[in-house]
Amino acid sequence: MTNPVDLEAWKALAAHHDDIKTTHLRELFAADPTRFDKFQLSAAGLFLDYSKNHLTEETHRCLLALAEASNVTGKLHSMFSGEMVNPTEARPALHTALRNRGSEPVIVDGQDVMPPVRDVLERLGRFSDAVRDGSWTGYTGQPITDVVNIGIGGSDLGPLMAVEALAPFAHKRLALHFVSNVDGSHMVSTLKKVNPETTLFIVASKTFTTQETLTNAHSARSWFLDSGASEADIARHFVALSTNSSAVTAFGIDANNMFGFWDWVGGRYSLWSAIGLPLILSVGMERFEQFLQGAYDMDQHTRTAPLAVNMPVTLALLTVWYNNFWGAHSHLIAPYDQYLHRFPAYLQQLTMESNGKSVHVNGSAVQLATGPVVWGEPGTNGQHAYFQLLHQGTHLIPTDFIMALESLNPLGIHQELLMANCFAQSEALMMGKTKAELKAEMQAAGASEEDIKQLAGHRSFSGNRPSNTLLVQQMSPHALGALIALYEHKVFVEAAIWDINPFDQWGVELGKQLAKSIHHEMEQKNTVSSHDSSTNGLINRALKLKNLLA
Numbered sequence: 001m002t003n004p005v006d007l008e009a010w011k012a013l014a015a016h017h018d019d020i021k022t023t024h025l026r027e028l029f030a031a032d033p034t035r036f037d038k039f040q041l042s043a044a045g046l047f048l049d050y051s052k053n054h055l056t057e058e059t060h061r062c063l064l065a066l067a068e069a070s071n072v073t074g075k076l077h078s079m080f081s082g083e084m085v086n087p088t089e090a091r092p093a094l095h096t097a098l099r100n101r102g103s104e105p106v107i108v109d110g111q112d113v114m115p116p117v118r119d120v121l122e123r124l125g126r127f128s129d130a131v132r133d134g135s136w137t138g139y140t141g142q143p144i145t146d147v148v149n150i151g152i153g154g155s156d157l158g159p160l161m162a163v164e165a166l167a168p169f170a171h172k173r174l175a176l177h178f179v180s181n182v183d184g185s186h187m188v189s190t191l192k193k194v195n196p197e198t199t200l201f202i203v204a205s206k207t208f209t210t211q212e213t214l215t216n217a218h219s220a221r222s223w224f225l226d227s228g229a230s231e232a233d234i235a236r237h238f239v240a241l242s243t244n245s246s247a248v249t250a251f252g253i254d255a256n257n258m259f260g261f262w263d264w265v266g267g268r269y270s271l272w273s274a275i276g277l278p279l280i281l282s283v284g285m286e287r288f289e290q291f292l293q294g295a296y297d298m299d300q301h302t303r304t305a306p307l308a309v310n311m312p313v314t315l316a317l318l319t320v321w322y323n324n325f326w327g328a329h330s331h332l333i334a335p336y337d338q339y340l341h342r343f344p345a346y347l348q349q350l351t352m353e354s355n356g357k358s359v360h361v362n363g364s365a366v367q368l369a370t371g372p373v374v375w376g377e378p379g380t381n382g383q384h385a386y387f388q389l390l391h392q393g394t395h396l397i398p399t400d401f402i403m404a405l406e407s408l409n410p411l412g413i414h415q416e417l418l419m420a421n422c423f424a425q426s427e428a429l430m431m432g433k434t435k436a437e438l439k440a441e442m443q444a445a446g447a448s449e450e451d452i453k454q455l456a457g458h459r460s461f462s463g464n465r466p467s468n469t470l471l472v473q474q475m476s477p478h479a480l481g482a483l484i485a486l487y488e489h490k491v492f493v494e495a496a497i498w499d500i501n502p503f504d505q506w507g508v509e510l511g512k513q514l515a516k517s518i519h520h521e522m523e524q525k526n527t528v529s530s531h532d533s534s535t536n537g538l539i540n541r542a543l544k545l546k547n548l549l550a
């Protein structure tokens with residue numbers, strides 16, 4: 001593949017940026033009152049207003065030319081059809097097969113994977129129904145009241161985010177808990193809340209080798225047995241979600257209590273698989289099917305919509321536009337929905353573990369910026385934390401506002417205030433307030449000329465700060481599924497344009513390797529000297545201050 005920066009379309013965008021970079025967004029709206037109608041899309045129940053961007057029809061044409069030149073359509077087809085889009089791990093990436101509601105087969109190594117996918121979903125449904133209706137009981141014959149998911153990364157962030165997002169649909173008897181950190185406090189603080197007789201532990205790990213998860217799982221197992229349960233009782237209180245059945249059995253979980261998935265499901269793309277069991281237990285299989293349907297509907301849009309009206313392609317092109325031509329390497333996710341409070345954290349793994357890469361698919365070093373830093377908290381809280389920087393700081397930080405028009409908890413004027421704040425923020429970021437407008441405002445309020453002179457610079461707003469606004473009618477299981485799939489495909493299209501592999505994560509290996517060797521050294525209880533002076537110093541200080549030295 002041609003180096004993206006050598007593409008004519010890339011060079012044309014750079015030239016176009018020179019033409020447009022001094023045009024204020026205010027000017028674009030003043031010149032074309034139909035921008036809102038012109039730059040909006042609807043798909044799978046989601047509505048996108050992308051008019052508040054540094055974007056003209058010429059920009060759109062240039063961006064679409066880059067998508068064409070990057071073979072985005074062909075690469076999307078390759079992913080959906082199970083080709084090896086993850087060459088460094090010699091795997092396809094078929095999270096889309098997990099939510100395939102159609103009748104068409106999905107072939108991997110000559111086999112249709114849909115029958116086993118449907119079998120696992122069937123087993124998950126039966127198990128979830130039994131736990132939810134109380135027929136699955138603990139070793140003292142009582143129904144399950146608490147579910148503890150033990151996992152990390154994609155085996156935690158997705159199910160946790162989704163359970164929180166769909167909390168209003170949660171089973172009344174089941175309390176869901178998530179333990180991920182190897183910090184003992186995470187497990188201890190959770191175990192304090194639950195009764196071993198009525199607790200179900202889910203050990204969620206695609207590889208079943210992750211240090212944090214196995215350490216936590218062994219501690220939970222010990223706690224369970226120390227509480228008076230027997231080895232035989234484990235079968236009623238521990239299930240596993242993994243691709244590694246031999247490791248699951250070796251841990252001591254019955255193979256019948258394992259719900260499997262496949263190596264062509266990436267960890268950060270696995271919420272649709274057995275990893276979604278906490279969500280299925282919380283909201284039930286019927287709603288989980290609606291969740292899958294929402295993602296499937298977004299998949300169908302992504303596969304069939306022309307690039308010019310393709311929602312994930314549009315979002316991806318805008319990120320490439322700001323990341324590679326406007327120098328914006330930070331992207332804010334602003335869900336104006338308290339139940340989506342873990343959505344930015346989930347997107348951090350999805351986007352930054354996928355596109356935080358510095359080599360092209362062929363292994364050559366990139367000569368362009370790849371994945372930006374993604375972060376965020378729910379609105380309106382962000383307005384009282386970091387929106388100052390967004391409005392008057394020196395950094396360009398494109399923002400995605402996400403909001404449901406209907407609250408799942410209608411309460412007086414709360415939803416109207418939430419919506420007003422969401423719309424106001426994107427308007428303020430875009431329009432700003434000029435010094436002239438500020439001066440008139442302060443004069444009308446009777447301010448002295450001295451005050452006006454002194455404060456004009458401090459109280460005016462440059463504006464010209466872009467954002468997208470995504471609206472759904474209500475944050476239903478279907479809407480959440482569509483929203484997540486939208487971002488999954490956005491990430492893929494970004495990677496297609498940057499010509500990087502979004503599905504591997506070699507960057508996590510070095511830290512794991514060093515942690516293992518440092519832990520081994522610390523267990524020897526001797527001072528260490530095998531590292532740099534800082535690392536040696538830190539380890540030896542810890543050993544000394546914790547009286548760990550032999």
Ligand code: F6P
Nearest residue numbers: 153154155205206207210267508
């Ligand atoms: O962060 C590295 C990683 O491999 C992620 O990709 C993955 O989601 C997480 O660790 C947990 O892996 P596993 O599900 O295999 O325990």
